[in-house]
Amino acid sequence: MSMDTLGPLSGIRVLDHGHVWAGPLLGMSFKDMGAEVIKIQSPSGNSGVSMGGRGMPGTTAGGDVEELDPMGFHAFDRGKKSLTLNLQSPEGVEIYKRLVAKTDVIVENFSARVMPALGLAYEVLSEINPQIILASLSASGATEGPWRDLVTYGPSLAALYGIKSVLGYHDSEHPQEDQADLDPTAAGHAFFATLAALEARDRTGKGQHLDIAQGEASIQRIGEPIMDYLLTGRIAGPQGNRYPGMAPHGFYRCSGDDSWISISIRDEDEWTRLIEFCGDMVPAIKDERFSTLSDRLTFQDELDSILEGWTINYESWDLTRQLQKIRIPAYPVMGAIELAADENFNALNQSNLVMRNTTYSKDAIYRGVVWKLDDGWGEISGSLPKAGADNNDILIDLLGYDGNTVKDFEMRGVI
Amino acid sequence: METVGPLAGLRVLEIGDFISVGYAGKLLADLGADVIKIEDPIDGDSVRGHGPFPDDIVHLEKSGLHLFLNTNKKSLTLDYMSVKGRQILDKLISHTDLIISNNTHQEIQDYSLDYASLSRNNPQLSVSSITVFGYDTPYRDWLGTALTATAASGAPTKIGHPEKAPLWLPYCAADFHGGVHGAIAALLALRMGKISGQGHHAWISTVEVIASYLNGSGVPHFVFNGGLASRDGTHRSGFYPWQVVPAADGYMEVITMVDDQWNRFTKLMGNPDWAKDERLRDRWTSFEWHEELDAYWHPWLKERTREELFEIFSEHRIPFQPVNRIDEVVASEHLETRDFWQTVEHPVMGTYTTLGAPYKFSETPWHIYRPAPLLGQHNQEILTNLVGLSEYEQQRLRDSGVIV
Numbered sequence: 001m002s003m004d005t006l007g008p009l010s011g012i013r014v015l016d017h018g019h020v021w022a023g024p025l026l027g028m029s030f031k032d033m034g035a036e037v038i039k040i041q042s043p044s045g046n047s048g049v050s051m052g053g054r055g056m057p058g059t060t061a062g063g064d065v066e067e068l069d070p071m072g073f074h075a076f077d078r079g080k081k082s083l084t085l086n087l088q089s090p091e092g093v094e095i096y097k098r099l100v101a102k103t104d105v106i107v108e109n110f111s112a113r114v115m116p117a118l119g120l121a122y123e124v125l126s127e128i129n130p131q132i133i134l135a136s137l138s139a140s141g142a143t144e145g146p147w148r149d150l151v152t153y154g155p156s157l158a159a160l161y162g163i164k165s166v167l168g169y170h171d172s173e174h175p176q177e178d179q180a181d182l183d184p185t186a187a188g189h190a191f192f193a194t195l196a197a198l199e200a201r202d203r204t205g206k207g208q209h210l211d212i213a214q215g216e217a218s219i220q221r222i223g224e225p226i227m228d229y230l231l232t233g234r235i236a237g238p239q240g241n242r243y244p245g246m247a248p249h250g251f252y253r254c255s256g257d258d259s260w261i262s263i264s265i266r267d268e269d270e271w272t273r274l275i276e277f278c279g280d281m282v283p284a285i286k287d288e289r290f291s292t293l294s295d296r297l298t299f300q301d302e303l304d305s306i307l308e309g310w311t312i313n314y315e316s317w318d319l320t321r322q323l324q325k326i327r328i329p330a331y332p333v334m335g336a337i338e339l340a341a342d343e344n345f346n347a348l349n350q351s352n353l354v355m356r357n358t359t360y361s362k363d364a365i366y367r368g369v370v371w372k373l374d375d376g377w378g379e380i381s382g383s384l385p386k387a388g389a390d391n392n393d394i395l396i397d398l399l400g401y402d403g404n405t406v407k408d409f410e411m412r413g414v415i
Numbered sequence: 416m417e418t419v420g421p422l423a424g425l426r427v428l429e430i431g432d433f434i435s436v437g438y439a440g441k442l443l444a445d446l447g448a449d450v451i452k453i454e455d456p457i458d459g460d461s462v463r464g465h466g467p468f469p470d471d472i473v474h475l476e477k478s479g480l481h482l483f484l485n486t487n488k489k490s491l492t493l494d495y496m497s498v499k500g501r502q503i504l505d506k507l508i509s510h511t512d513l514i515i516s517n518n519t520h521q522e523i524q525d526y527s528l529d530y531a532s533l534s535r536n537n538p539q540l541s542v543s544s545i546t547v548f549g550y551d552t553p554y555r556d557w558l559g560t561a562l563t564a565t566a567a568s569g570a571p572t573k574i575g576h577p578e579k580a581p582l583w584l585p586y587c588a589a590d591f592h593g594g595v596h597g598a599i600a601a602l603l604a605l606r607m608g609k610i611s612g613q614g615h616h617a618w619i620s621t622v623e624v625i626a627s628y629l630n631g632s633g634v635p636h637f638v639f640n641g642g643l644a645s646r647d648g649t650h651r652s653g654f655y656p657w658q659v660v661p662a663a664d665g666y667m668e669v670i671t672m673v674d675d676q677w678n679r680f681t682k683l684m685g686n687p688d689w690a691k692d693e694r695l696r697d698r699w700t701s702f703e704w705h706e707e708l709d710a711y712w713h714p715w716l717k718e719r720t721r722e723e724l725f726e727i728f729s730e731h732r733i734p735f736q737p738v739n740r741i742d743e744v745v746a747s748e749h750l751e752t753r754d755f756w757q758t759v760e761h762p763v764m765g766t767y768t769t770l771g772a773p774y775k776f777s778e779t780p781w782h783i784y785r786p787a788p789l790l791g792q793h794n795q796e797i798l799t800n801l802v803g804l805s806e807y808e809q810q811r812l813r814d815s816g817v818i819v
Contacts, residue, residue: 008606033603122777141775145752150729151676155657156736159668162744164659166585167574175659175666175738176582177651179570181592184628188595189442193774195602196446200421200779202609208778216755217773219744220438221591227479228467229741230768236741239585241562245465249562251571251580258645260581262566329558333581334569339626344554345567348623370624371600372550373607374530374616 007034008373012198014105015040016080021154021183022137022190022214023109024076029191030105031079032369038099038394039077041387043084043413075367075384082385083394084415087118091414096120098399100128104207105194109137112148122209132207133197137190141213154182154214161215163222168238175238185221186214247296248274251333252308254316260333261316263307263323268293273326282310391415420447421779425605426510428453429488430495430528431517433461434561434587435545435621437484438594439515439601444487445772445781451507451797452485452788456492456819459790460485469764476763476789483769485787486759491798492791492819496526500817506802509537515601517545517593520555530616541608543601544618545593552620559621561587568625576648584625592628593621647702655701659738660713664720666738674698679731684715761786791819 012035016027024039031037083099086092100106106125108115115121115136122134139157140147147160158164158178168175190212201207219226224244225236241250243264251260265271271293279286284306289299296303311319316332323330332338339345349368395401395415409415425448429440437452437460444450454460462484463475475481491507494500508514518528523544527533534540544550547559548567562583565571571581583589600617607615651657657670671677677698681690689711694704701708716724721737728735739747750756755771764786772781798804798818812818 006610008603008610010610029599140749141753143753143775145749147747147749150736151732151734152736153670153672153734155651155670156668156734159659159666159738160736162739162741164666164668164738165740167582169576169579169582173666174649174661176575176649177647177657177659179574179584179629180651181570181584181588181625181628185592185595188592188599189773192442192595192599192602193446193776195599195606196421197776197779199425199602199605200776203424204778206778208776211775211777212773213753216750216753216771220770220773221588222586222741223483223591223770224467224480224586225741226745226770227483229745231467231469231477231479232471234467241580241583243562243585243587244467246560246562249560251566251583253580258577260566260571262562262583264560264562266560324554324557327558329560329563331557331559331563331567333566333571335572336569339569342567344548344552345622345626347552348549348620367627368623370596370619370627371603372618373600373604375607 009033009035012036012104013102014038014107015099015103017106017108017110018076019109021076022187023107025184025187026107026109026135026137026190026194027080028076028078029187030107033371035105037080038390039080039082039385040087040096041082041084043086043388043415077384079383080385081390081394082387083391084388086414087120089414091409091412093119095395095399095401095409095414097128099394100125100132102398103129103132104198105133105135107135107137107190107194111151112136112138112142126207126209130206131201133194133201133210134207135190135194135197135210135212137186137212137214139213140215142211147215154180157215158182158218161219162226163218166222166225166236166239168240170238170240170242173237182214182218186212186217189217189220242300244297245293247293247300248303248307250304250307252304252311254311254314254319254332256315258335259316261311261314261319261323262329262331262333263311264329266329270328271296274323274328277323277326277328278310282306285310388415418447418449418782418784419779420445420782421776423447423779425449425512427451427513427515427601428504428507428511429515431515431545433465433517434480434484434590435593435597436515436517437462438591439543439545439597440488441484441486442595442598442773443513443515443601445783446776447779447782448513450488451793452488452490453495453504454490454492454790456494456791456816459490459492463790474763476761482759482761482764482767482787486757486769486783487785488788489793489797490788490791491794494817496522497817499812499815501526503798503802503804503812503817505536507797508533508540510801511537511540513601513605514540514542515545515597516542517597519558520546520550534614538613539608540614541601541604542614542616543597543604544616545597545621546618547593547621549620549623550618561589561621564589564593564621565625567622568629570625570629573629573646573651575646577645581646589621589625592624593619596624650702650705652702653699655695655698655705655708658705658709660709660716662716662719662721662724662737665740667716667721667724667735668738669716669735671734672698676733680728680733680735681712683727683731683733684712687711757783759783759786762789794818 014030014037016039018024018027139152164175243249249264395406427450429452440450462480467479495504548554565583575582596619604615604617649659757771
């Protein structure tokens with residue numbers, strides 16, 4: 001294999017027990033960076049493939065009305081191998097243990113009780129392979145605590161850990177529903193942690209168990225209001241689009257249907273440039289009440305309404321270009337359709353890959369890879385595996401079982 | 416103090432300003448890397464002036480955001496955009512494994528902060544660049560805050576009331592997301608370096624990171640499966656229920672996709688007739704009638720406190736959970752049991768409490784070895800030991816304002 005085909009994670013083998021979102025996304029991250037990822041599925045069902053519900057009906061790229069969801073959660077399995085294995089049977093566990101001996105990383109997002117209940121606690125796995133890294137992504141952590149065994153979803157976990165309490169309008173206490181970004185936040189932290197554990201293993205030769213509580217990874221991003229409470233006793237509520245230390249800071253209505261521009265002013269230089277630009281058109285913005293940041297924060301309601309009285313006259317892209325020209329952070333609030341046509345966004349190669357989706361025998365569009373390495377790594381490869389597609393390769397070639405034994409496993413539902 | 420984290424022995428320079436690069440640096444430092452934060456000689460990183468502050472009195476050593484984001488780091492004040500400052504930076508780079516930065520494209524060009532220039536004297540150096548719009552993309556010159564990045568990602572289209580403004584991800588969440596992925600890119604570049612025998616450059620765009628998060632599997636899903644749907648306020652369309660519902664003393668998050676969970680909920684309410692409503696049979700289409708359907712069961716929640724509801728729902732394995740306030744999260748028994756909160760000794764603050772580990776490592780633990788540094792606290796140590804400057808030379812740099 002030539003050097004330029006090696007990715008940062010070439011030579012790393014990952015067993016992926018991921019289900020729903022955070023787990024499969026973590027597995028996919030490894031695959032995208034060159035690892036071999038084997039998805040472990042139950043022979044009886046499609047556990048681990050998707051949300052368990054149906055895809056949201058919608059119009060596909062080809063214009064068909066589509067009920068399945070080939071571009072949705074299933075897409076997290078692109079490029080993975082699939083092994084169907086009954087972990088409830090002793091022979092299934094035996095096969096699994098043989099596989100563990102040849103594996104670098106195991107990824108799972110079961111609730112904390114599941115792996116130990118299968119007889120596959122970290123202690124057992126590390127006995128087989130001391131180099132193994134087990135990344136466990138549970139909701140609230142693997143150790144004791146009243147929230148350990150909760151049944152939960154990303155949005156309810158965001159509520160429990162306080163993240164939702166600051167999402168909403170500043171003039172109402174009722175939080176708004178979120179964008180459901182807790183799962184990918186946790187998966188990102190988990191990928192970072194596992195890469196760090198690989199660094200440690202390079203040095204020490206030892207693997208370890210990573211207990212990643214999705215809530216504890218996600219709560220970091222409300223560190224600021226938490227520190228505010230710890231230092232001053234203030235309890236932050238919903239903030240709208242406001243942020244301490246910057247004003248104006250918000251989304252302002254533009255001409256057209258539900259069209260908005262984001263404008264954020266970080267310092268007095270940016271503020272001066274803004275009022276030089278628009279002051280003749282909206283003299284009210286030159287009012288002394290807005291001359292310092294603390295004044296602008298105090299009179300933010302008035303400031304916002306004056307500013308919006310000006311932005312409403314502009315088309316959002318037109319105003320964005322004019323503001324960026326005078327070095328002011330601005331961008332339209334993108335809708336989905338605009339995003340698909342966004343020149344900069346398309347240059348990031350996020351959404352333009354059409355690949356064969358073998359599960360549904362149709363083409364699908366996959367999300368791209370967010371980490372760009374200068375030498376070209378950062379492109380996706382592989383399609384969705386059919387359940388059990390790689391059973392023979394893994395059992396015979398990798399684990400050394402003979403063909404008849406494998407057939408027998410298959411007949412008895414072990415694989 | 417000798418560190419034992421998984422990244423012990425890794426020397427990192429953190430160059431740039433505010434949250435995204437600071438969070439990336441924190442993730443590395445809390446896992447044992449030796450992270451040198453390079454700060455503006457006068458005001459330091461702008462998180463120091465940002466607050467929140469005890470008694471709301473501005474103090475560069477007492478900003479809550481600084482005390483949280485800069486644990487375990489060393490602080491070197493250096494005007495690396497000056498000629499003399501750059502010479503010091505270059506010397507420091509020869510002792511460095513990794514640089515993380517969020518410099519703007521303008522700064523990268525004006526001050527030769529591109530990978531080729533940074534690594535000129537150290538081909539083993541890896542660099543991770545955190546950008547808003549991308550490193551080599553059409554709008555790389557544009558300015559962006561966390562608000563700008565959130566707007567550009569498309570995330571706000573689904574957050575907020577349809578007749579009001581869409582909402583951003585509050586408290587600069589975009590910068591935290593950029594920081595995590597900048598830190599991932601850094602470790603990927605380092606691994607690439609081990610394979611090829613020389614350093615690598617990696618970068619991320621915060622806009623793209625958030626767009627990739629959009630519900631489902633990122634932009635493709637968002638665009639083609641439901642991208643046309645509007646904001647639904649306190650609800651979310653798709654399946655029913657998925658919403659924030661008032662309780663007697665606050666709010667509950669009510670979401671389930673699983674029929675058994677929904678059925679356990681209606682059973683708990685005494686199997687009322689409304690639960691047999693035809694429109695609830697397929698909960699992937701029920702949202703259309705949500706106002707009427709909500710009225711069946713919202714009052715039941717409104718009569719009970721979040722604590723009561725949480726207890727009942729947990730007992731029946733129903734995934735409806737309270738919207739906890741910040742003070743309630745800090746007081747949570749669960750986080751206490753997990754030893755989440757960290758108390759840190761600090762020369763100016765005395766002690767302070769900050770957030771704990773995002774993950775627990777069984778062998779090479781996440782750990783806070785030292786508090787966020789005072790501005791320029793490690794100048795002498797770094798300039799003497801790593802850069803090799805005499806006390807006389809350091810005094811001259813102080814006199815000319817290159818360091819403080």
